[in-house]
Each structure stands twice: as C-alpha cells, then as structure tokens.
Amino acid sequence: MNKPDPTTGTLAVPGATLYYEKRGSGPLLLLIPGGAGDAGMYAPMAAELAGEYTVVSYDPRGLSRSPLDGPLTDQRVPVWSDDARRLLDFLAPDEEAGVLGCSSGAIVALDLLARHPGRVRRVVAHEPPLVGLLKDPDPYRTLFAEVRETFRAEGIRAAMARFAEGIGEQTTEQEAERATELPPEIQEMAPRMHANFPVFLEHMLCPFSSSTPDLAALRPVAHKLVAAAGRESRGQEPFHGPAARLTELLGSPLVEFPGGHLGAVERPKDFAERLLTALA
16 A cells, blocks of 8 residues: 655644644544654554545654744643644644544543543543553652653663663564564654654653543543553553553543554554554
C-alpha cells in the first residue's frame, strides 16, 4: 500500500505555533504523539488509516516544528489538551473526532476527553504513564526524578539508560533487529526526536507523569474511552499499570494492542489494524 503524502499546515495557538500533517478522507482522527516524538511517529500507520479517516498528527508545542513564542518552561497537560482541542475546532469544527494518544500523548488525550467530551467520539489512551494511579507510585516518581537529575548531570544517553533500567526494559535480539528495520519516516524523525529529548527529560517527564486525571469528569463519558496497553508491556508497571487501573476505576475493559510501549512505531500495520477495531 502506497503511503499518501501529507498536506501540511500550521495553527497559531496561545504561546506557540503548531505544525500538523493531514492525510486521507473521512471522519477526523487525531493522533497525539508521546515522549520526544512528533507527527512523524505515526506516519508509517497513515496508509492503514487514511482509507477510512482524515488522519491528523502534529508536533506538540516546543517540539520539532512547533516553536514556542516565549521561553521554554515546564509543560502543562491542560495547555497541551487545549492545543489538541484547538486543532479539532480548526480542522473539524462540526464533528466529533476520534483520538489516539500514546504515552504522554495518552495523558493529553484523557485530559481532552475530561475537559471537552463533546469534541470527541472515541479516545484510545495507550499506556498513559500516570503513576499516581498505581497502588505504590513512589518508586516510579523517584525513578523519573532520578532520570531528570541524570540528564542534568550526565546528558541524554545516561538519562535514557537509567530510564530503561528503572522500568525493566530489556531488548531482545528480535526487538533489536526490528529497531534496525524502522520505516524511513521514523528514521527521518530520529534527529528531530534526539533534539527534543532535552525538552522531554527536563520539562515533560515529571510534570506529565505526576499529573492527576479528572476521574469525576471521565466517569460520565467512560463509554467514549478505550484504555489500551501493549501485550509486551505487561511487566512494565508504569506503562501497563495505569491503563489497567483506569479500567478498574472507570468500569471499562482493558484493550491490548500489539507490541509494547512503542507498538505504534515498531509494529505500525498491526497497531493500525487494532486501532481501527477499537475506534469502531
């Protein structure tokens, strides 16, 4: 299947200008990147999704091609969810949209649903690392603070090594082989992602993971929420655990997706097929 070239554009929002990419036709599907990723994170899935949806992804504020108007400070989930809402208002003002958020993008997607439920038809929140939902969140709050301090003292590589060690991430030979076969869109994104890591490690990791979802606002609209986690993330408590806990608190089933925390990047075709089912 040929991957459609995106239509690109920008949208001015309070404090930033957002770069976005649009593919396909049909109801709008907004893809919110996670971590240090940008719109390119979802490009390999476009061909699978664009036949049924107008697929929109974007670079969150302060990352890649979405510059801030002022100095960089700690990022706030409500500001990012307002950015997502403004994109929906701009691109699909008269319809409820589907939304996928992965990792920190899932935290944003949950906040969007809580604050603006009338703007979304279905939200798939894949592994939001909301460690406050865990029965014992302190080890992971401590871990993420250590990762930030390691970044300040020793840089990106040491910080990400501490991150991987702390969550119990082990790269198998098969996973390492997959990583060397990443789609060209992901390889193209890699330098931008590397440039984004200081923003993520210093200004996103701790503020986002320590935020608290508005469960009271989510309960009445829980029928619009799909809490999702990767099959390969079951042993990674800060990734799989919050999604599972959300289902307990909101009374909805946990939907498992192919792959692990980066399933959308590492297994885009399988992930897109599961996403289409979840959205339906």
